[in-house]
Amino acid sequence: MNIFKSKLLWIAPIAILIVLAIFSIAFYPAYNPKPKALPIAIVNHDDGTKIQNKDVNIGKKLEDKLLDSDSDTIKWVKVGSEQEARKGLDEQKYYGTAIFEKDFSKHAMSKTQKVVMDSKKSEMQDKVKSGEIPPEQAQQMQAKMAKAGGSQDIKVQRASFKTLINNGANMQASQIATQVLKGMGDKLNQQIMDQSLTSLEKQDVKVSASDIKGITQPVNVSEHKVNKVKDHQGNGNASFLMFMPVWVSSIVASILLFFAFRTSDNIQRSQRIIASLGQLAIAVVTAFIGGFGYVYFMSGVQGFDFPDINKIGLFVSIALLGFIGLILGVMTWLGMKSIPIFFIAMFFSMQLVMFPKQMLPKFYQDYIVSWNPFTHYGEYLRELLYMNQPLEMNATMWMFVGFILFGIVSAITAAMVRKHSDKRTEVPS
Secondary structure: OOHHHOHHHHHHHHHHHHHHHHHHHHOHHHOOOOOOOEEEEEEEOOOOEEEOOEEEOHHHHHHHHHHOOOOOOEEEEEOOOHHHHHHHHHOOOOOEEEEEOOOHHHHHOHHHHHHHHHHHHHHHHHHHHHOOOOHHHHHHHHHHHHHOOOOOOOOOOOEEEEEEEEOOOOHHHHHHHHHHHHHHHHHHHHHHHHHHHHHHHHOOOOOOHHHHHHHHOOEEEEEEEEOOOOOOOHHHOHHHHOOHHHHHHHHHHHHHHHHHHHOOOOOOHHHHHHHHHHHHHHHHHHHHHHHHHHHHHHHHOOOOOOOOHHHHHHHHHHHHHHHHHHHHHHHHHHHHHHHHHHHHHHHHHHHHHHOOHHHOOHHHHHHOOOOOHHHHHHHHHHHHHHOOOOOOOOHHHHHHHHHHHHHHHHHHHHHHHOOOOOOOOOOOO
16 A cells, blocks of 8 residues: 555644644643732731821832732732731732831831931031020920921831741742732832932931941841741642642543453443442542552652641542542543543643642633632642641532542443443453
8 A cells, every 4th residue: 555645644744733732722821921910918007107297108108009000910909907918828818918017107217317306406516506506596496396296316216017928829929929029128128218318418417327227228128938838848839749640640540440340241230330339449449549658658758748648648539539530430431532631631731730820821710720620639739738728628629529429420320321241351442
């Protein structure tokens, strides 16, 4: 036969384009991931202060500016207290928090006010000594300044700007939140310094070398990590790293269980039902051996630091059983033809498990994330690993229960209604 007459020969270029296009689409979310409306909380306790009869509230001014900003990258959310913000961090509502202390404005401007007051006091003393100003007039001027809000006894203190980073929620998102809040702290120091220098220049106040640091660094920026990722915990990416092994092993186990049933010599319906029940029982044993074996191997051999190894082992076992139920339930009716679908689903979901929702394309956010089982698996595994969440019957667990029930019903129903060949070597698809 002439090879050039073979259809397969000419299908090859088309097939490779289709395969490459499919995988290109699958990895599309990772091409240029940019955060969109990444939620960061802002807690403003700043009471403001009064400088030369003018009300100054740096925290309020910045808060209003951030809340009114039209940035597509960050979504600033006003929160009433640090306790409320921490609760939101634990619930993954925010990836970071900015906190202004009660006396932020007062402390931020205290050094500048102190320098101004000391300068004026020194200037007045010089004028009194030279006789330019009588002592009585100097006392009146001091009383007038005190009445206007000035004080000669100003306690200099750096303002406190505290940031909380939700380290365990998502590594990529927490890194972005860190950069944003660090930049915010640097900008605060810069803006307050510029404002202070402008004020000093207008009043022709000379600054000594010992006062420079207090004026140029008026804000103490402190960073605190919440739900901190420890060493030997996959740098916060364990939910992604533990996705492909669990899914692929579920496919392999399902294929073996599928062929174990199909190659058995069960002609009568009662035999098929008994064989199906045996298949399901071994699926349970397989899932729990795989789940706990996998987790204990990661811990004992690879040194992964699990916060509660038995809790994670139980969850992975239930996830394995759920995925086996889903795959086996589909294979029962479609056979091996369904396997490529499961691998394609894995490749299309890898980026969804890795990135936070806010960094995915809008189409994925609106139509894929909410129902994708791998996203739910990855999210809940991350909560168990990094967010100190308990193992409970939430939506993700009920999803796995649904997969298990689907597998049970499909396997038993197929055993009852489908005919079985009496040849062990014959494997129907």
